Amino acid sequence: MSPAARSLLNEWSPPLLLDATILLTALIYLFGWLSLRRSSPSLLSTRRLSAFLAGMFFLWFAIGSPLSAFDEASLTVHMIQHILLMLVIPPLVLLGAPSLPLLHGLPQSLVRSTLGPFLRYAFVQRAGKFLTHPLVCWILAAVALLAWHVPSAFDLALRSDFWHDVEHLCFLSTSILFWWPVLQPFPAEARWHRWSIPLYLFFGMFPGAALGAFLVFCDRVLYSSYLQVPPVFSITPLTDQILAGTLMWVFGTFVYLIPAVAITLKLLSPRDLSSHACSPRREPHLEKFSSASASPPL
Numbered sequence: 001m002s003p004a005a006r007s008l009l010n011e012w013s014p015p016l017l018l019d020a021t022i023l024l025t026a027l028i029y030l031f032g033w034l035s036l037r038r039s040s041p042s043l044l045s046t047r048r049l050s051a052f053l054a055g056m057f058f059l060w061f062a063i064g065s066p067l068s069a070f071d072e073a074s075l076t077v078h079m080i081q082h083i084l085l086m087l088v089i090p091p092l093v094l095l096g097a098p099s100l101p102l103l104h105g106l107p108q109s110l111v112r113s114t115l116g117p118f119l120r121y122a123f124v125q126r127a128g129k130f131l132t133h134p135l136v137c138w139i140l141a142a143v144a145l146l147a148w149h150v151p152s153a154f155d156l157a158l159r160s161d162f163w164h165d166v167e168h169l170c171f172l173s174t175s176i177l178f179w180w181p182v183l184q185p186f187p188a189e190a191r192w193h194r195w196s197i198p199l200y201l202f203f204g205m206f207p208g209a210a211l212g213a214f215l216v217f218c219d220r221v222l223y224s225s226y227l228q229v230p231p232v233f234s235i236t237p238l239t240d241q242i243l244a245g246t247l248m249w250v251f252g253t254f255v256y257l258i259p260a261v262a263i264t265l266k267l268l269s270p271r272d273l274s275s276h277a278c279s280p281r282r283e284p285h286l287e288k289f290s291s292a293s294a295s296p297p298l
Contacts, residue, residue, distance in 0.1 A: 052096025215245025
């Protein structure tokens with residue numbers, strides 16, 4: 001380990017509040033999942049639990065682990081954080097179908113007196129319906145990605161802990177919205193026909209691929225902050241930028257293409273062609289539980 005890397009690790013201190021929040025969220029989900037499994041064993045599979053907990057682990061690894069000690073000294077490390085926040089954590093969290101376990105894991109008095117009525121407000125429901133429209137999801141994710149990688153905004157996030165946190169929050173929240181129409185976690189309803197989702201993913205790949213390619217082929221260091229710190233991995237800032245761009249370009253392309261191909265193959269399968277492939281995608285067991293229990297605990 002280089003002296004610069006050792007120095008960064010020595011200066012790093014764990015974000016205790018963030019780590020506690022991530023752990024508490026995981027425990028609330030686990031408690032709610034266990035509660036639901038006791039009443040309906042087939043309702044939520046262990047795969048959903050594993051996906052959500054994996055999402056929480058990668059969230060900690062991205063912004064709560066010693067990895068964050070290097071994000072101000074290496075664009076590649078910073079890009080790994082962004083990729084986790086945009087392409088890994090959101091799908092895992094949504095695959096966990098988090099709404100029911102989290103609602104059942106929270107104190108029921110709080111859910112019935114405060115959270116439930118808030119979620120039933122007409123304004124909240126209209127806002128949720130607007131924000132989860134696929135076109136809005138695509139635009140918000142693309143704008144957040146490109147805007148925060150403008151050199152002035154990126155360097156601002158590197159200089160300020162507050163804006164760095166805002167940047168990460170923007171990436172995570174808009175990416176959850178982006179993946180919402182793809183995975184449609186309960187109780188989401190399909191807003192577009194299912195056959196449009198591969199196209200949605202295909203066009204969603206373009207902003208990250210274009211940005212990654214630009215970083216790879218740019219002949220100068222875009223973010224001046226990385227010129228002002230000693231290298232921690234024995235590579236030049238320009239090489240670091242090329243590695244970061246390659247990571248975003250290649251890894252991002254595969255993350256978008258794999259579900260697009262999987263959905264396309266499913267839609268083209270004889271069984272799916274014979275059914276109503278364009279109808280809203282729902283999960284019958286969750287739907288049955290929700291209606292049978294009158295949407296508890298709201």
